[in-house]
Amino acid sequence: MTATSVEPPIKAPIRARRRRDPSSYVVLAALIVLVLVMLIPFVIVVFNALKTPEEYSTNGPLAVPDGIHLQGLKDFWERVAFGEKLLNSVIISGSVAAFAVILSVLNAYALGIGRITGRLWILVLLLMANTLPQEALVYPLYYLSKQVGLYDTRLSVIIIFTVIQSAFGTYLLSSVLGSFPRALLEAARMDGASTWQVLWRIVVPVTRPTVAVLLVFFFIWTWNEFLIPLVFLTSNENQTVSVALGVLQGQRLMDATMSSASALLGIIPTVIFFLIFQRTLTRGLTAGAIK
Amino acid sequence: MAGRRPPPTPPKPPRTGRSRDRAAYWLYLLPGLLLFVGVIGVPFIMNIGISFTEWPGIGTPKWTGLDNYKALFSDGEFWASFRNNVALIIAMAIIPTCIGLVLAAALTDFIGKKFGPRTASVLRACIYLPQLLPVVLVGIVWSWLLAPDNGAVNEMFKAVGLDSLAHDWLGDPKTAIWSVMVVMVWIQIGFPLVIFMSGLQRVDPSLYEAAEIDGASWWRRFWHLTIPQIRPETYVCLLWCTIASLKVFGHIYVLTKGGPGGATNVPAYYSFQNFFDKTEVGYGSAIATILTLIIVALTVVFLRVQSKDLGEEQ
Known part of the structure; x- marks a missing residue:
């Protein structure tokens, strides 16, 4: 809806040159069907x-609702x-999201730009954080966190x-930084910039679209x-939304309408977050272009 | 390793400055390595330790040496579960990466240019939406859709007169794995799409303009420009989704619980069952250790191919 209402005037001449031929409408239609x-x-x-709940049991899960009943949402919220x-x-x-992005940038800078010796093996090692099945980590981490009082x-x-x-x-970042234009780094080094300055003034700004993606994913x-x-x-009082959702689901205390209500409440925050950060994902277009 | 890579620029800076630089980069790695040791390194070693014991999760573990591993190698259920994993690699890594490449190029290069970047990002958001859905909810929603009696999929077939196609999709051993594959494709597509679209933003637009002026068709540009340009992202995506499919248990748990009759069981779910359902923590740890070793070996091979391929290009 809002997608086509506001158009930056600067783009008009370019747009006019690229005509929307029938085939582009076919592509658009195919994508809309997919969506x-x-x-x-x-x-x-x-x-x-x-x-x-009554409406659900008489009309089945696929029928369009008669009206808007917010009772399920309210009950779940309070419970x-x-x-x-x-x-x-x-x-x-x-x-x-914030800490993991910072950590990723630091790691990837050493591996992708610094090209330190043995980087492949260090990367394999660091990747183990994800390759290790989480269920294998649960018991050891439980004991460790009790020991340091963080449980x-x-x-x-x-x-x-x-x-x-x-x-x-x-x-992801070290793969992207591996093909970072060396000329840009050499130029900065000629100007006497330290590695710290190069990181924050050159590397991070250029890879901002990727950094934004990471922030969204991690969150x-x-x-x-x-x-x-x-x-x-x-x-x-420490529990998260998905734990609360899963626990209630496991207890089978909810009927189908209340689980849907919980589902809706459970994904609204991430949808909002994603929509806000959508803008960051595309804004990099001009800021990040390497000439 | 370093010797294989030709120097990127002919006028090399003095050798001493370069190696001092390299040493300086180790400092950037320090926080990452320290945290890794505490959160992953030590627990992994503890996990290996537990895998040599018989332990129900509480009390003192009983040392049994290599017994768990011996049992594992003759455990048919464990090895059979790997076959299902191949299907999941196809559904979670290969198909989504291929579709993601085409979609990312179509959205960036076609929709973005002809209908405005906002149209493109609205479409992207919709395709990414399944990634936002918690695993528990994936199970609820798809059980409704694929339900044998009044599920949406069967109702749809009946509506168009194809009653014979109506089916107990998740309950029949023949179709269960295919149904799981379809659900996994639905979940995964958004992930490569977002990564590839962000990767395409690094590409110099003048490359495309030049190709367009030369009269290259969209497919030719896609094949010769888009794909080579986002090769780093493609590697990352393929490896990452493959690892994810080797580790997947949540989705299996909510959709089929590995059934019917083990038709959709995968190693990670099998290890999860041993950890939490059967509380055979020692055996579960052994499965997790073997699975980790397999994934790490795969990662090493993959990263070598990637660094060779991307390194030679420069």
């Missing part, structure tokens, strides 16, 4: 979240103290996921993590 297929499951969730869980998830996912704190989950998520960031991945938060955040 609709992708969205069907979400539509069903929204439908059921807005139904009453799990959703506001508190939301805050925990935001704190944990936000911190992990049942949000900090423990933040530290663990900062390391796990940064494995992907290190890999969403951490938001949806279940197993480790479930084990490490035992007290109710």
Whole structure:
């Protein structure tokens, strides 16, 4: 809707040159069909979240709701103290996203630009943070966190996921930085810039689209993590949204409309987050172009 | 390793300055390495230790030496689960990467230019949406859609008169793995798409303009310009999705619980079962150790190919 309403005037002459021939409408139509297929499951969730349990049992899960019933949403919100869980998830996912991006940038700078000896093996080692199945980490980490007194704190989950998520960031960024234009680095070094200055003034700005992608991924991945938060955040006031969702689901205390309501409430925050950061994902276009 | 790589620029800076620089870069790696040792290194060694014991998760583990590994190698269920994993690698890594490449190029180069970047990013957001869905919810939603009696998929077939195609998609051993594959493709496509679209932003637009002036068709530009330009991202995507498919257990858990009759069981889910359902933590640790070794070996081979391919290009 808003997609076509505002057009920057500068782009007009370029646009005029590229005519929209019939084939471009075919491509657009094909993509829209694909998108609709992708969205069907979400539509069903929204439908059921807005139904009453009676309506659900008479009309089935696929019928369009008669009206808008927010009781399911309200019940779920109150039962799990959703506001508190939301805050925990935001704190944990936000911190992990920020710290893991910083860690990834530092690691990737040493590996991709610094090209330190044995970088392939260091990368393999760091990637183990992700290759190791999480269920294998749970028991050892449980004992370690008890030893250092971090068990049942949000900090423990933040530290663990900062390391796990940064494995992907290190890999993606160091691959991208491996083909970083050397001339740009040499020029900066000629001007007497230190490695620290090169990192923040040249490398980070140029790779900003990739860094933005990492920030979005880390936030969403951490938001949806279940197993480790479930084990490490035992007290109710530390729990995250996806733990609350999973626990209630496992207890089978919810009917179908309430699970849909919980589903809807559970993904709204990440959808909002993604839509906000959509803009960062494309803004790099001009800022990041290497000439 | 360093000897294989030809110097990128002929006028090389003095040797001493270069190696002092290299040493300086180790400092940047220090925080990452320290955190890694604490959060991954030590627990992994502990996991290997546990794999030599018999342990229900509480009390004192009983040392049994290599017993778990011996049992593992003759455990048919474990090795059979690898066959299903091949199907998941295709569904989670290969198909999404291929579709993602075409979609990313179409959205950036075609929709973005002809209908504006905003149209492109709205479409991207919709395709990425399944990635936002927590695993628990994936299970709920798809169980509804694929339900044997009044599921949306079967209703749709009936509506167009293809009643004979209606099916218990997740309950029949023949179709269960295919149904899981379709769900995994649906989940995964958004991931390569977002990575590739961000990668395409690094590409100098004048390359495309030059190709367009030369009269190269869209497919030719896609094949000769787009794909080579985002080769680093393609490698990352393929490896990452392959690792993810070797580790997947949440989706299997919510969709089929490995069934029917082990038709959709995978090693990671098998290890999860041993850890938490059967509480055979020692055996679970042994599976996790073997799985980790397999993934690490794959990673090493893959990274060597990648660094050779990308290194020679420069």
